[in-house]
């Protein structure tokens with residue numbers, strides 16, 4: 001008998017699903033491992049003869065499969081899972097994720113969030129992941145300590161991020177990170193320009209050059225939503241994929257997350273540049289982005305991987321669920337049950353997924369020479385029984401793995417031949433400690449959000465650019481029968497008009513049952529002076545409940561006002577502030593700034609065409625600074641009202657929105 005060769009581990013007795021090019025499946029198979037690499041794959045009988053193993057793992061009744069590859073994730077966001085759901089992407093991202101991230105994301109957050117995710121992924125049979133986040137060196141550290149294989153992409157955006165006040169700093173940070181990690185065996189650094197809508201061409205070009213210089217991947221989000229694609233067409237005249245391809249982003253190892261809304265030309269570009277496409281089925285569904293064209297991409301020869309995306313939009317990192325969805329969603333969408341077979345879906349998380357993220361020289365299949373990243377799946381669960389009985393069809397094992405198996409069926413996991421999970425117990429991470437640290441950080445975020453959700457000012461501040469004013473104002477309003485009287489008053493000898501304008505104002509008032517919370521006005525202000533062609537202005541104003549005092553002919557109002565430019569849509573703010581009710585008021589406003597009695601006043605002639613507050617109104621207002629000043633101005637207002645022929649009993653002391661509500 002020939003001398004037996006020594007190996008470290010022999011996995012023997014299960015169904016070996018090799019995911020090699022031929023799709024070899026070996027019943028009663030075995031895998032021999034030495035020095036972290038696979039040295040042989042064959043039948044248990046054959047390999048037990050050839051090899052003497054330091055340790056033999058009996059895998060009878062189990063499947064031996066390549067470690068799963070999560071092709072797109074933001075693993076520290078596990079700390080944000082469950083934080084908000086059922087929102088539009090922009091509300092989710094700009095209303096919640098970015099404000100919370102800008103306040104809480106630091107090295108500590110990233111490290112502990114990453115440990116939580118590594119623990120979850122290992123328990124579910126994921127051995128490699130592609131990440132993109134901030135403070136990526138902490139993701140890299142957690143991945144290294146956990147024993148996982150990872151591509152860690154340092155995120156760059158044109159906006160300030162938690163780890164870079166501007167993108168020059170972000171790019172510099174990325175270079176340092178890559179320099180520090182690019183020789184590591186398991187943890188591969190990468191550069192991750194976030195997306196075309198959060199980056200510019202300079203960021204993509206510089207990132208591509210950096211990726212090429214170090215031979216590391218470039219990870220980015222592309223064509224996630226239909227709106228993103230439409231906006232790119234309007235802005236740059238091409239699809240997001242064509243745009244970044246032209247900026248050289250796919251020159252080396254491109255990884256494009258999502259690719260939900262892509263066409264044949266985009267697919268050809270991905271294939272031509274050997275860039276992987278990584279849809280994230282759950283996230284794409286949950287954020288209502290859509291269903292990627294899996295079968296078309298496969299037909300076009302694109303390397304399709306599969307990802308979980310961040311746990312804040314998924315909300316777990318169970319790759320079995322993603323594989324399951326990648327197989328069944330295309331069937332439902334196309335009406336054809338033959339598209340995307342179980343085997344093809346499983347390839348997305350293994351062999352093809354490895355090609356999509358440029359790790360196929362190391363992992364993705366069980367073949368001699370590859371690293372020993374291996375998962376052993378228990379086939380004894382009731383939901384998976386009677387696997388693997390249907391041997392008449394060798395590929396039936398894929399049906400069990402894709403349509404029945406769940407992360408809880410994973411029994412052992414190894415990376416580089418080293419166990420990270422044995423009999424479902426984590427060996428490189430302390431599960432209780434991981435959980436405790438995660439909860440401690442979540443408690444702080446919860447405190448912040450519970451205060452912010454009630455306090456409208458905090459909510460406005462969270463979306464940026466706020467100016468505060470304390471207003472002390474003398475004002476009066478009257479419903480008019482005869483608008484011509486106002487023009488006559490303006491022409492009278494004591495009045496000097498310093499400025500005149502005309503505009504249409506579309507106001508949405510977001511109102512709350514508790515008036516003490518204040519109210520938020522979203523205003524679209526459109527100049528309509530003859531000849532003026534100005535762009536509409538949008539702003540957001542929070543007014544707190546005023547204190548008011550009555551004077552003859554006027555009221556004095558003092559209140560805090562907070563205004564901010566409104567750079568998002570009315571719909572965004574309505575969903576973000578979640579008011580108890582909304583009041584819409586559209587008015588035509590003719591406005592004059594005048595001097596009367598040596599004082600500055602604003603005179604508004606407002607026409608409200610519809611709704612309960614319908615009518616023509618005169619408003620006279622002036623800023624005031626003291627009680628005496630207010631009294632003097634109220635007296636001057638009285639004189640102007642007299643010039644218009646308005647007597648005190650016709651005065652209104654409410655705002656338009658209150659008139660609209662109270663009638």
Ligand SMILES: [Zn+2]
Nearest residue numbers: 221257309310
């Ligand atoms: Zn993502």
